[in-house]
Amino acid sequence: VITSGDKTTKNFEIRDDVKIHRFSYFFPKRLQRLTYTGGMRESFKHSFFAKIQVPFFILFFFLKAIKFCKNSDVINAHWTLSGFAAIPFKKMFKKPLVLTEHGGSIRGLPKWLNKFVFKRMDIVTSAHQDMIDEIKSMGINNVVDIKNFLDEEKFLKKHNIKSIKKELNIKNEKVVTFIGRFEELKDPLTFVEAVPYTIKKFNNIKFLMIGDGHLKADIEKKINDFGLNRHLFLLRPTREVEKFLAISDIFIACSAEENCFSTTILEAMLSKVPCIITKAG
Structure with a gap:
C-alpha cells in the first residue's frame, strides 16, 4: 500500500501482514492539509492551502509509487488523484489500472478531471450504485459493482x-x-x-x-x-x-x-x- 502520511504516522509499517509505505507531500508535515483532515471535499472547503497542495501530492505520490508499481501485477488506485498519479505507470510498466471510487472524488473534484482519469482506467469499481450511475453518465462503461468486504x-x-x-x-x-x-x-x-x-x-x-x-x-x-x-x-x-x-x-x-x-x-x-x-x- 502506498499512501500519504502526516506528523503522527510512520513512514513504513506492517499492519495485518500488509506493508504500508507513506509519503509526505508538503514540508513541514504539520502544514499538510489535503489528507488526514476528514475527507477531500472537506479539506478543499476548509482550507485554500489544501488546493495549492494538490500538484505536490500527485508529484510525491508518483515518486513514491514508481519503484513499487514496477513489480506489481495490478495497480489499484483509491480516488481520482491517486489514479491520476498512476496513469504514467500504465504505459511505463504495461500494468492494468483499477480505480475504486468511494464518492469523495465525484463530490469534491471537477467533473472534467474525474472523467479524464476514469477514461484512462482499465476498470473502475464502486460499492455505491449512485456513484456507478454518476460514472456511467460521464460515458464510462467499464464500471464494476464491488461491495465493501467485512470481517x-x-x-x-x-x-x-x-x-x-x-x-x-x-x-x-x-x-x-x-x-x-x-x-x-x-x-x-x-x-x-x-x-x-x-x-x-x-x-x-x-x-x-x-x-x-x-x-x-x-x-x-x-x-x-x-x-x-x-x-x-x-x-x-x-x-x-x-x-x-x-x-x-x-x-x-x-x-x-x-x-x-x-x-x-x-x-x-x-x-x-x-x-x-x-x-x-
Missing part, C-alpha cells in the same frame, strides 16, 4: 460487554451510537442536537460518538451548551469499532447524502444492532 468473525465474536461498559462508566443504560467522520457529509451535529429531546423523555440512555474531523469543536461546544457531558461521550477513531457496536442498542446515521452501503451501517447490521438512518444514497 464477519471480528463483528460476530462474543465480547466482554461488562468490561467495555465499565471502561466508559456505563451501567445499565441503553447505548445509542454514532460512528463516522465529524464532517458535514455525515451530519454529526444533528445527532448531538437530538440528544436533549431524547433525555427529556428517557433518562436511561447514554450516547457515543466515535470519530474526528472539522466539526469536532462545534460538537464539543454544543455538548457544553446543552449540558450533555454526563450523557454523551466523544471517542477518537479506533480500529476496534466492533467493541462499541457490541454494547450498542441502536446505531444512528444522519447523512443527507450517503448511507446506502456505508461501511459503518453494514458493520452495525452485521453486529445485529438496530439501525436508524436517513433516506440517503
